[in-house]
Amino acid sequence: MRIRIVGAGAMGRGIAQWAASAGHTVELGDVRAEAVTDAVESVVSMLDRAVAKGRMSAAGRDATVARLVPLADPWGAGPDVELVIEAVREDLETKAEVFGKLERALPSSAVFATNTSSLSVTRIAAALQDPSRLAGLHFFNPVPLMRIVEVVPGAATRPAIPALLTELVEGCGHRAVTVADTPGFLVNHAGRGLVTEALALLEESVAGPADIDRIARDVLGLRMGPFELMDLTGLDVTAAVIDSIWQGFRCEDRLRPSYLTPNRVVAGLHGRKTGQGWYAYGDGAEGPAPEPAVNGDGDRPVFLAASGSGETAPYVESLAGALEAAGVRVERGGGPSADALVLVPVWGTTVSGAIRAGGLPAERTVGVEVLPAAGR
Template sequence: MKNIAVIGSGTMGNGIAHTFAQHGFDVSLIDINTAALQRALQTITTNLDKQIKKGTITDGLKTNTLSKIKTYTDLKPGVENAELVVEAATENEEIKLSLFKQLSELCSNTTILASNTSSISITQIAAATKNPGNVIGMHFMNPVPLMKLVEVIKGKQTTQQVTDVVMELAKQLDKTPVEVNDAPGFVANRILMPMINEAIYTLYEGISGVEEIDTVMKLGMSHPMGPLQLADFIGLDVCLAIMNVLYTGFGNNEKYAPCPLLINMVDEKSLGVKTGNGFYKYTPESKELVVADRFKTLLK
């Protein structure tokens, strides 16, 4: 396998494209927005420069990596030669189902169709295609070039052959693949998101402040990043979308009901790092975490 198509040039998409290209694969990076593709290439270049500065790659590998990536704004030419398509579009069920239906028509019957979804059912996505046995989840972690884990999610009809190919492919990317069965949130987010949601409830109920909650989890549980800072890093809109999938996926179980504070912050577009404001404030020049103004005193 040499030809990979990646759909979506946002944080996850450009990271996935970067990783495949750095490991010698020819990558078609597809997005309907030309400006987004240009930003993606700039991000990949910047991240490669950081790797050079750390001494993990050479200038030659940077040049070769960038030469492996071609961009497309049209789905058809972008996927026509792909042996594997990795979808990294918005975490929206309707968008993903529509994309996979199109991919099923455009790609060959042997093309593996993978989704980087962090919570949406692979079985449901596969049902939109002609060859559900070829559909699988490849849930990369952010930042993709650095994080070792790839959750490999088997839908109800995913074949063992496709699973084996994707597991081996992840190893070729110097990742550690973990095979899991299809269920709401899979493993990573079924465990992580309720923890983040509970941290938000702890703030919402005035039990402790932003920094205090994060400090407890960092120093007491050896987490490298507190749950509220991590929520900002992931994006509060993404956190809410995943909590909603868990809530409905487990029969409207109150255990998975998103915290009202999380809902309000998403409604207000306080989404974390991507908007410059969440539980903390973010500016290009900021070097230390600063709690958002609204959280400088405990909520009552």
């Protein structure tokens, strides 16, 4: 298939590498000529790495590079183009304008796909003379490694198009999932529980980015935490997605965008691509501060208080077992001795509430949250 990709940023170049590696001819265009040059260089260096690691032959790399066609003019004629994948910035007017120009340049048989993360596919298509030729094709970053792709038919999309896109995706070795044209589709809607909520935790000074990320990795078992993810995606993209999902669901409060993001976007703190986001990147950048070492008083006994909730009893017992296994002297019984550290499991209550309800010594009581589902 001959595919034209418009938008040679983080996503466009990843999609180009993925499709060209699978044998498709890929034209790559952008309003910024340097973006196309950078994209081709970046794809070549990724392929070189694959060759160095023995995952691709040198001949395979050369053939893939030969299938990449940099375009000086993204709106140039393309009589053989069968599919366009648009990956320009997340803005409805920009995308509508891009497709308008492509509609004039390319044959009416060419199928149009948008990589929008959160805009309405139906609304992007509505700007076309033929809205039935467009669907969403939503990749994840980095495209060659993230093997799931959302196929999103708009309200007017021809029924044959989702099937064609699914065949393309699966033929290139990724998994296609057809989802409805709702704000954020499936993955980014679900992702609000992680990213929007992490920003709310930061707003409320519950913890800083490094701690929230560490907990997401250690406790939720994620490969990266929400702030690391925002730095990878780019805060400019993430903020546009957050806004558009919020507006799409008619300003539902649970999806409310954080006041922390707009200034950071304007200041260019977008993450890896600008060298500075929630973390610093590049030569000499210091990583996040390591978790402080625990240097408590090892001989101090620990009294485990009841939380008042019967549901926590089994977890209190397993916590006691874990502490004893670690060599801690655990006190049981009516109340803590004079120097014992008091731990109280909190579940649906605040630590202050548990202290008051249990008559516990506030100056040496610490709440612990039991996480049965995480087995922790």
